[in-house]
Amino acid sequence: MSRPGFVLEVDRSTPPILFHHGEGFRLEKLPTGSRVVYPAEPLTPLSDPDAAIRHALEHPVGDSEPLRALLRPGMKLTIAFDNEAVPLPPMTGPDNRQRVIEAVLELAAAAGVDDVVLVAAHGLHRRATEAELRHMLGDRVYDAFAPHGLLTQHDAEDHDNLIVVGQTAEGEYVEVNKRAATSDLLVYVNINLVAMDGGHKSTMTGLVSYRSLKHHHNVVGMQHSRSFMDPPRSELHNATWRMGRVLAQHCQVFQIETTLNSDTFPSQFAFLQKREWEWSLRDRASYLATAKSLDACPPALARKIMHGIKSPQKMTSVQAGEVEAVHRLTLAEVHRQHLVPVEGQADILTMGLPYIGPYNVNSIMNPLLVMCLGLGYFFNLYRGKPLVRQGGVVILSHPTRWEFHPVHHPSYIDFFEQVLSETTDPLEIEKKFEEDFANDPWYIHLYRNSYAYHGVHAFYMWYWGAHALQHVGGVIIVGGDPKAVRRMGFKPASTMRDALEMAEDVVGRDPSITHLHAPPILLADVT
Amino acid sequence: MRIPRAKFPLGAPTWPTPVPRPPVEADTGAAYDTAWARKFPARVARAMIVDDILRPVAHFLARPDVTGLDRLDDLDGPVIFVANHNSHLDTTLLLATIPERWRHKTVVAAAADYFFPTKVKGAISALAIGAIPMERNRVDRRSADLAAELLADGWSVVIFPEGGRSPDGWTTAFRGGAAYLALRVDRPVVPVHLEGTRKVWKRGEKLPTPMEKDSAVRVTFGAPMWPEKGESSRRFAARIEAAVATLADEQRTDWWQARKRAAAKTTPSLQGPEAGAWRRAWALEGQGRSPVTREWP
Numbered sequence: 001m002s003r004p005g006f007v008l009e010v011d012r013s014t015p016p017i018l019f020h021h022g023e024g025f026r027l028e029k030l031p032t033g034s035r036v037v038y039p040a041e042p043l044t045p046l047s048d049p050d051a052a053i054r055h056a057l058e059h060p061v062g063d064s065e066p067l068r069a070l071l072r073p074g075m076k077l078t079i080a081f082d083n084e085a086v087p088l089p090p091m092t093g094p095d096n097r098q099r100v101i102e103a104v105l106e107l108a109a110a111a112g113v114d115d116v117v118l119v120a121a122h123g124l125h126r127r128a129t130e131a132e133l134r135h136m137l138g139d140r141v142y143d144a145f146a147p148h149g150l151l152t153q154h155d156a157e158d159h160d161n162l163i164v165v166g167q168t169a170e171g172e173y174v175e176v177n178k179r180a181a182t183s184d185l186l187v188y189v190n191i192n193l194v195a196m197d198g199g200h201k202s203t204m205t206g207l208v209s210y211r212s213l214k215h216h217h218n219v220v221g222m223q224h225s226r227s228f229m230d231p232p233r234s235e236l237h238n239a240t241w242r243m244g245r246v247l248a249q250h251c252q253v254f255q256i257e258t259t260l261n262s263d264t265f266p267s268q269f270a271f272l273q274k275r276e277w278e279w280s281l282r283d284r285a286s287y288l289a290t291a292k293s294l295d296a297c298p299p300a301l302a303r304k305i306m307h308g309i310k311s312p313q314k315m316t317s318v319q320a321g322e323v324e325a326v327h328r329l330t331l332a333e334v335h336r337q338h339l340v341p342v343e344g345q346a347d348i349l350t351m352g353l354p355y356i357g358p359y360n361v362n363s364i365m366n367p368l369l370v371m372c373l374g375l376g377y378f379f380n381l382y383r384g385k386p387l388v389r390q391g392g393v394v395i396l397s398h399p400t401r402w403e404f405h406p407v408h409h410p411s412y413i414d415f416f417e418q419v420l421s422e423t424t425d426p427l428e429i430e431k432k433f434e435e436d437f438a439n440d441p442w443y444i445h446l447y448r449n450s451y452a453y454h455g456v457h458a459f460y461m462w463y464w465g466a467h468a469l470q471h472v473g474g475v476i477i478v479g480g481d482p483k484a485v486r487r488m489g490f491k492p493a494s495t496m497r498d499a500l501e502m503a504e505d506v507v508g509r510d511p512s513i514t515h516l517h518a519p520p521i522l523l524a525d526v527t
Numbered sequence: 528m529r530i531p532r533a534k535f536p537l538g539a540p541t542w543p544t545p546v547p548r549p550p551v552e553a554d555t556g557a558a559y560d561t562a563w564a565r566k567f568p569a570r571v572a573r574a575m576i577v578d579d580i581l582r583p584v585a586h587f588l589a590r591p592d593v594t595g596l597d598r599l600d601d602l603d604g605p606v607i608f609v610a611n612h613n614s615h616l617d618t619t620l621l622l623a624t625i626p627e628r629w630r631h632k633t634v635v636a637a638a639a640d641y642f643f644p645t646k647v648k649g650a651i652s653a654l655a656i657g658a659i660p661m662e663r664n665r666v667d668r669r670s671a672d673l674a675a676e677l678l679a680d681g682w683s684v685v686i687f688p689e690g691g692r693s694p695d696g697w698t699t700a701f702r703g704g705a706a707y708l709a710l711r712v713d714r715p716v717v718p719v720h721l722e723g724t725r726k727v728w729k730r731g732e733k734l735p736t737p738m739e740k741d742s743a744v745r746v747t748f749g750a751p752m753w754p755e756k757g758e759s760s761r762r763f764a765a766r767i768e769a770a771v772a773t774l775a776d777e778q779r780t781d782w783w784q785a786r787k788r789a790a791a792k793t794t795p796s797l798q799g800p801e802a803g804a805w806r807r808a809w810a811l812e813g814q815g816r817s818p819v820t821r822e823w824p
Contacts, residue, residue, distance in 0.1 A: 008543055015540035027536060277540045284536040 002041035002261075005340030005522050008275075010034040015276045017515060018287075019352030019496075021479060022365065022399040023302035024294045025272075025287065026352065028496045034513035035346065037387070038275060039522035042263035043337050045314030049096075053103045056256065056318045062325025067104065067254060070185050071111035078183040079104060080154075080207055083122035084132045085358035086193045087260055088519075092310040096258040098138035100189045100318070104256070105141070117179055118145050120153040121188070121206025124213060124447070124454035125359070126408050127153045132362070152179070156209045156454065157444050165250040168242040172215040174250075177207040181251055188323075190257045194381075195229045195334045195523055198257050199327035200244020201237060208243075210438055210456060216240050219426040222466040227380035229523055231331065241324075248323060256320040259333040260313040262520035269309070273520050299401065306355045307362055338523040342387065345526065347511035348503045349388035350496070351378045353398040354519055359453065359461070364405040367484040368412050368461045370398050375475065376464025378516060384526040387514050391473040393503040397496070400480030402487075407451055411443045415458035416487065424489035426466040434459050474506045555646055557639040557662040557670055564653035565634070565682070574631045576655050577622050585623035588727050588737045589616060593624045595748035595774070599717065602751050605683045607716045608633070609705045609767055611698045611775075611797065612687035614724035616735060618656055621685055621719065624746045633683040636661040636674060636704075638691060661704070663690040671708065678712040688764070692730045696811045697799035701771075706763035710754045716767055718749035720774035747774045772797045 008014065016027035017036055030036070046052045057067040064070075071077070081097045084090065101118070108116055118141070120128055133151065134142045145151040154177050155161065163178040180186045180203070192198040205213065215221075216239035222228070224235035231237040247253065265272045269290065271283035279287070294302045317333040319326045355365060357373040365373070374396040379386065388394060404413045419433050434456060437443065443455025468475075475490040476499045482492040493499035504511060516524070532538050542548060554560070563569060585591070606629065610621060618635055625633060639660035643649035652658035659677070661670045674684050686708075688701040709716050723744040728735035738744060749770050754763050772794045777785035788794045799807050 009545050011544050013541045014543040015535045275546075276535070277542045277546065279536065279540050281539075284539075287536050 002043050005038050005040040007340070007342055008036045008038060010036060017517065018272070018276060019350075019397045020272075020354040020519070021352055021397045023297075023299065023306045023355040024399075025291045026397060026479075026496075027276075028397075030350075030515060031500065031513060034515060035342075036515045036517050037340055037342055037522065037524055038517045039262060039273075039340065039520045040337060041273075042261040042313075042520070043316050045261050045263075045316050046318070049099055049315040049318065050103065052315070052318050053100055053256075056320040057103060057107065060254070060321025061319055061329060062322025064254060064321035064325075067187070067320065068107050068111065070252070070254060071108055071113050073112035073114070075113055075115065075184040076182070077108055077113050077116045077185050077187065078119060078180045079116065079187045079189060080119040080121040080177075080180055080203070081136065081189040082191050082197075082202065082206065083120050083125055084128050084136060084361050085122075085125060086191045086197060087311060087313055088193060088356050088358065088361070089264070089307075089309045089311040090135060090361065091260070091313045092266075093135065094138055095136050096191050096260070096315055096318075097136045097189050098141060099315075100256050100258065101137060101141055104187055104189070116145075116150065118151045119177060119180060119207065120151075121202065122154055123205045123208065124156055124210065124457050124460075126447070126451045126453050129362075129451065154207050155448055156213070157448050159209075162209050166246040168246055170239075170242060172239060172243050173212055174204075174243045174246040175209040175212045176203065176247060180207050181247065183251060185252050185254060187254045187256065190255065192257050192259050192330050192334055194377075194521060195231065195331060195338065196234075196237075196380075198330050199231065199237070199241065199255075200247075200323055201240040202255070203247055203253065204240040204243045210454065212243065214456075215243065217460050217463065219430045219463050219466045222426075222463045223470055225380075225467060227382050227386070227467070229380050230383045244323060253323055254320065255323040255326045256318065257326050257330040258315050259317045259330055259337070261316045262337055263312050263314060264520040266309065266312055299399075299403070303355065303364065335523065338521055339383070339525050340522045342514070342524045342526045345385055345389040346387060346392065346514035347389060347507035348393045348395060348500065348513045349379070349386075350395045350513060350515040351397070351518070353378065353396055359457075360405070360408075363408045364403055365398075366404040366409055366412055366416070367400050367402065367481075367488060368409075368416060368458055370396070370400045370477070370480075371488055372461040372464045374398070374465075375468035376461070378518065379465070379468040381516065381518065381522060382524045382526050386468075386471055387516065387524050387526055388472060390471055391507070393474045393476060393506050394468065394472050395476045395478060395493075395496070395499045395503060396480075397478040398480060400477050400484050402481050402484040408453060409458070410446055410452050411437055411440070411455040412453070412458040412461070415462075420487050420489075424469075426463055426469065429459065429462060474503065476502055555649055556643050557660045557667050559639070559643040559646070559649040559653075559660050561649075561653040561659050564650075564657060565677075569654055570631065573654060573657055577630065581619045581655075582623040585616070585619045588735050589620055589724065589744035590738050590740070591620060591624060591744045591746050593746045593748075596626060598748055598750045599626060602715065602717075605629075605632075605678050605681050605714055606751065607678070607705050607709055607714060608683065608685045608719055609688055609701075609716050609771070610685070610719035610721050611693070611771055612689050612691065613693045613696065613721065614728045614730065615692070616724045616728045617687065617692075617721050618685065620721065620724060620744070620746060622656060625683075625685075629683045632681060633657060633685060634659045634674075634677055635685040636670070636687070638663050639670070640664065641691075659684075661686075671704070671711075674708055675711050678708065678714055684708070688767070693725070694730065695799075695807055696725055697807060698771075698797035700798065701764050701768040703760045703764040706754070706767060707760040710758070710760050710763060713754070715751035715753050716763075717751050718767055718770040718774060720747045720749070720771050720778060721745075722747070722775065722778050745778050747778055749774050768797065769794065
């Protein structure tokens with residue numbers, strides 16, 4: 001049985017604590033009295049996930065008939081699925097999406113449904129490569145659909161294939177993928193890595209246009225999402241729920257959500273998900289060998305090695321049916337794996353950022369993505385109150401190189417050079433620059449025809465951190481490129497000790513410190 | 528001089544005081560997993576160890592006289608070899624003299640506390656002699672289950688039912704484990720008597736002393752014994768002990784004498800007289816089991 005997460009109070013006997021540091025790792029001795037929030041160990045996965053999927057399709061939750069009863073000859077069926085941003089790292093095959101989609105297609109074939117189209121719901125993300133699609137869907141599905149043009153990728157700029165299905169009471173337009181919206185049945189296949197994922201957010205980010213996305217992806221919405229890992233207290237989710245209900249009135253959505261355990265790293269990296277005092281001789285040897293060789297590697301090689309990792313995560317639950325009923329069960333399952341009770345906030349929050357985030361799968365973690373991962377995702381891994389107090393300091397550990405993937409993140413480069421050199425205030429950035437980038441024809445061309453993130457996506461990265469920027473009194477990045485760090489308005493530090501001293505200038509002497517020991521992912525339930 | 532301890536991660540991590548230590552899940556002693564030692568590569572290695580090292584060593588040290596093997600001619604399948612136990616040499620000698628058709632698919636039930644106290648010692652024992660851990664100080668279902676599984680899987684088992692080497696040269700009472708196993712899996716017991724191994728390597732001595740003449744060490748294999756219908760393990764154990772005693776008698780006298788005494792239930796006990804230590808030692812010497820070799824002058 002897996003042990004729950006817990007909070008360790010550091011004393012003299014506590015060994016140095018592991019920090020992720022991009023493609024490498026650090027062991028840091030935290031001051032006595034610091035607290036370390038450890039994630040729970042991986043839950044026991046489903047013993048027969050395929051049987052569980054079949055059961056979920058036959059026994060849907062909420063106001064929905066079994067999938068078998070919804071399928072009939074001559075109908076128009078669209079199956080949309082989460083893109084490669086989840087899970088992280090990509091899971092060892094077969095991927096949850098492959099298992100679920102194959103089960104859905106089995107039923108569709110038995111019911112004689114001919115008109116079936118698959119849509120990768122990647123919103124404003126880059127298109128997936130063939131290798132990534134094959135990994136997500138498996139060769140059987142890919143080879144059956146892709147050659148016939150029946151495996152498509154959502155294009156938020158293809159206005160001929162978008163349709164406005166309605167408007168919310170708040171005036172939010174719901175402009176979605178036409179094929180999906182005009183189908184007799186839209187089946188959405190999700191992987192719920194964190195509490196933020198799933199529910200109406202799946203369709204309302206993955207299958208909509210920029211015009212619809214900006215209703216919930218905006219600075220004010222992000223600042224009022226406290227946190228966006230806690231959907232009931234997230235303005236981002238409130239907006240997507242409102243908009244998703246409009247879509248649900250327009251076409252029938254059959255949502256299939258799956259959850260994963262936190263078995264994030266393969267056995268050769270077992271030390272990454274063990275508590276340091278339980279490291280065996282083998283773990284210590286693995287750590288030394290891995291850390292030293294990655295440090296010695298050129299960054300590109302280290303990145304290639306680390307991006308080769310496939311996560312052994314396994315399915316812990318699957319539920320299907322009406323979107324909101326499904327998502328309630330999903331959230332409970334995610335909480336079962338991730339929630340760790342924490343009492344009180346700290347003056348300083350430390351985090352070691354890993355090599356991968358949702359937007360750099362098989363790509364470079366550029367400085368904007370570092371900011372997004374640290375102040376967006378990791379800072380928001382809380383329920384109740386942030387782990388750091390208002391006016392406190394966040395210390396991130398990451399190399400933060402001034403380095404961008406020119407194919408995947410072209411608009412990020414210009415954002416970093418042009419926008420951040422002028423201001424780092426999210427509201428000002430949104431007001432002054434967003435529309436220009438969003439409507440830039442070159443970025444649109446690259447998004448549609450190359451493998452580039454949409455022009456506006458760089459802005460969203462900055463907005464993800466808007467709540468943290470508003471909340472904290474300073475951000476320090478340990479080991480980061482000073483120029484890149486300063487460009488974002490943060491302070492660089494060479495060592496953790498330096499960073500803690502610098503933080504004392506902001507929060508005062510003898511600060512309380514909390515370290516978020518992730519990944520594996522956890523969700524701090526702060527009271 | 529105290530050697531300074533390497534710092535983590537080169538050295539072992541310290542354990543934070545607030546974190547309670549979990550009960551250590553044993554992976555040594557009776558819990559040591561010997562499955563790897565029965566995989567093909569380990570079996571090949573053991574065959575080489577037994578044939579190329581242990582057998583020559585046993586023959587060099589003991590120069591044994593092996594009798595009774597003809598009693599096993601008609602026997603097939605896994606068996607339980609049961610022998611008295613006087614010396615560390617006994618296992619080696621038995622493995623060296625067991626007919627080849629069993630030799631390389633035989634495990635030795637070895638005291639878990641003595642042969643498997645650490646992983647390294649356990650690994651050496653499992654690899655070299657095919658030892659499996661046997662709990663001798665308390666009842667442990669795992670040991671019996673493992674031995675039964677192995678017998679069912681075609682492996683033969685060597686058991687020294689005394690639970691350890693004799694402290695004084697006389698045999699201690701046989702325990703019921705071998706009999707219980709035979710009843711449980713319905714396989715025969717082959718009684719074996721080992722004579723004279725104590726002279727080569729006595730308990731308490733660090734190194735063995737090679738025998739200078741032939742036939743000072745004798746290995747006698749008895750006829751296979753099947754449990755009788757409805758027989759209890761205690762009764763069967765007593766029969767096995769009596770069979771080993773008869774083999775001992777056969778070594779000292781001859782087969783016919785031994786058979787007659789066995790029929791008359793007058794076979795000398797393996798356990799010696801119930802008397803003080805010196806009288807037991809005296810009686811043992813009188814049997815010629817442990818002659819005192821006086822050094823000059």
